[in-house]
Amino acid sequence: MxxxxxxxxxxxxxxxxxxxxxxxxxxxxxxxxxxxxxxxxxxxxxxxxxxxxxxxxxxxxxxxxxxxxxxxxxxxxxxxxxxxxxxxxxxxxxxxxxxxxxxxxxxxxxxxxxxxxxxxxxxxxxxxxxxxxxxxxxxxxxxxxxxxxxxxxxxxxxxxxxxxxxxxxxxxxxxxxxxxxxxxxxxxxxxxxxxxxxxxxxxxxxxxxxxxxxxSPKAAEMVKLLENTYRSVNIGLANEFALICDALGVDVWEVIEAASTKPFGYTPFYPGPGLGGHCIPVDPQYLAWKMKQLNLDTKFINLAREINQSMCQHVITKTEQALNYDGKKLAGAKILVLGVAYKNDVADIRESPGIRLIDRLMKSSALVSYHDKYVPEITLDERLVSSVELTPQLLSDSDCVVIATAHSYYPLDLIVGQSSILIDTRNATSKYSGEHGNVIKL
Ligand SMILES: NC(=O)c1ccc[n+]([C@@H]2O[C@H](COP(=O)([O-])OP(=O)(O)OC[C@H]3O[C@@H](n4cnc5c(N)ncnc54)[C@H](O)[C@@H]3O)[C@@H](O)[C@H]2O)c1
Structure with a gap:
């Protein structure tokens, strides 16, 4: 045959x-x-x-x-x-x-x-x-x-x-x-x-x-799980460094950029508002589940998941602190979230950290809208929410703007220029650093 x-x-x-x-x-x-x-x-x-x-x-x-x-x-x-x-x-x-x-x-x-x-x-x-x-x-x-x-x-x-x-x-x-x-x-x-x-x-x-x-098929199955667990764990490490740098008052993006100049032994991974997509947040859980059946604890996988999942709350805390500094409260604040696709320049919203963020902000009674030209609408608690048009008026009317996904089409001059507070979770505004006090990076 x-x-x-x-x-x-x-x-x-x-x-x-x-x-x-x-x-x-x-x-x-x-x-x-x-x-x-x-x-x-x-x-x-x-x-x-x-x-x-x-x-x-x-x-x-x-x-x-x-x-x-x-x-x-x-x-x-x-x-x-x-x-x-x-x-x-x-x-x-x-x-x-x-x-x-x-x-x-x-x-x-x-x-x-x-x-x-x-x-x-x-x-x-x-x-x-x-x-x-x-x-x-x-x-x-x-x-x-x-x-x-x-x-x-x-x-x-x-x-x-x-x-x-x-x-x-x-x-x-x-x-x-x-x-x-x-x-x-x-x-x-x-x-x-x-x-x-x-x-x-x-x-x-x-x-x-x-x-x-x-x-064997088992070896091939493990290849995929190693590749995606490697990403999850290293993103977890980058997120932990973001939390550490935040506490130390150091720019984590500057640290990663400089570390990346080492020509060997280091591969850069980047922090963000949490993991997204169909693979990286999901696949390591398949391995963790299987090993649990064999009484083996997958420590790296579990820790990376915990850190990665905590990033949404970290972004909310930074948003709340910035609003408080401006004499405002999170409850009732007008917040515009930019990007709900799980990564830039695609329309895929599976496991989207942007949607998780919107959901949590809404549950904290913030008045949230979002803009994403790739995703005209999303469903939240069985309610349809539509993407709003990105205008100078909308930006300046918002108490806070959060970049959750850094699509390359964003008019950054306008966004940085018009937002009163801009929380940038993706380092999209790297070229504006230092000059604009309204920009707060992860
Ligand atoms: N999307 C990625 O980037 C990616 C990358 C590597 C591996 N994977 C893996 O590949 C697999 C597929 O992922 P995807 O992103 O293509 O999923 P998807 O949701 O985009 O597509 C799956 C398709 O399968 C169809 N389907 C479901 N059950 C079916 C059935 N019983 N018979 C016939 N059709 C059925 C659905 O209608 C859907 O169109 C997953 O295991 C995923 O983890 C995905």
Missing amino acids: KNKLRQLIQSRDVQVSVIGLGYVGLPLAVGFAEKGINVIGLDNDSNRISSIFAAKGSIAGVNAERIANVCTGDIPSLTLTTNYDALLKADVVIICVPTPLKDDTVPDLSFVEAAATEISKRLHDGMLIVLESTTYPGTTEELLLDLFKSSNPSRSPLVIGENYFLSFSPERIDPGRTDYTIANTPKVVGGVTADCTEITAELYRILVEKVISVS
């Missing part, structure tokens, strides 16, 4: 299906289709499929032109569906569904389980299944393999590594980034057997310049 599948991959006659057409799955499906591979994009949300077809600008980091190029024509290379029976003719299935948390700390694998259950009903000779969703170590073998092994007992059993293949390959995409793409970011693969790894590596070589094989 391996040789047959390899031949299909090498001749580009392989039929690939991608399950979950979000930030990870859509670029992957389009990428394979652009290489001339026949791709079926499967998503259980029909609105998602309609919005991909109707895309005008960019969707999940893929521009509408690229989508149109592969989805239209007499024989489109990418077809989109909500029907799992499309998997009956798939040689390869790549799972890219969400892996969020329940109650902030417990992995929610219901999306992966739902997708795997549908695959197991259609598992057939010669199929390769790859899990890309980030998850705790052991998921590929403990959850997927077990499910596939027990699927459809009435049929003659399919043998892993002989009749079908299963691997884990973490996605490393950074939404909004243009210098590192799927093509030039090395891809890690780890299969249940050596043949699973080999055939998975062969598949990704269609798309990616460099494929790194590791010895």
Whole structure:
């Protein structure tokens, strides 16, 4: 079976299906289709499929032109569906569904389980299944393999590594980034057997310049968790330095900038109002949860989470202190928050620290509005809140302006010039330092 599948991959006659057409799955499906591979994009949300077809600008980091190029024509290379029976003719299935948390700390694998259950009903000779969703170590073998092994007992059993293949390959995409793409970011693969790894590596070589094989799915799962835990812990350290520098009256940004001049042994990370995005605040919790089952305490992960989560309160405290200094109270103060996307120049609001900040400020009875051209509205406590227009009047009418996300389109001269108090959590105003007493940095 391996040789047959390899031949299909090498001749580009392989039929690939991608399950979950979000930030990870859509670029992957389009990428394979652009290489001339026949791709079926499967998503259980029909609105998602309609919005991909109707895309005008960019969707999940893929521009509408690229989508149109592969989805239209007499024989489109990418077809989109909500029907799992499309998997009956798939040689390869790549799972890219969400892996969020329940109650902030417990992995929610219901999306992966739902997708795997549908695959197991259609598992057939010669199929390769790859899990890309980030998850705790052991998921590929403990959850997927077990499910596939027990699927459809009435049929003659399919043998892993002989009749079908299963691997884990973490996605490393950074939404909004243009210098590192799927093509030039090395891809890690780890299969249940050596043949699973080999055939998975062969598949990704269609798309990616460099494929790194590791010895098992568990090792590949751990690679992703190490990468994201590394970021979480180092951002936690940068945040702790921000708290220390604040107490010492030192500018943490100046310290980081100067430390960054060391050509070896130091990589800069930056403080901020808290972690955001689907990965860094979530993924280390998957590992922490798994290790808790094995009675192992993940001290670095837990401490970084605690420090990172405390930053929202630190920003509120600084805001309140600045208002008090001006003879005002937080309750009833007009506060404008700039930026609710979790990072600059994207529209993604998952785990957004800006939204957390707005929520907490509102609960402290502040009168909060926000501006973000990428995010026209947000829902807070089931209430729809719309982005306001950024005008000189709005800035000067606000008692305090907080930069939560430093989008590059901000008119900083205007913001610095018109705000009576400006709390800058991102060092967006670095070039104004010292000259403007109204600017307070983290
Ligand atoms: N977004 C990132 O930057 C990023 C980077 C690396 C890894 N990851 C990981 O990749 C995975 C996917 O993340 P994402 O950001 O693409 O998520 P997303 O929410 O953008 O997209 C997931 C898609 O899967 C669909 N879906 C959910 N359950 C389904 C099911 N049972 N069958 C078919 N479709 C289903 C949803 O409708 C949605 O369109 C997660 O595990 C995430 O941690 C994300």
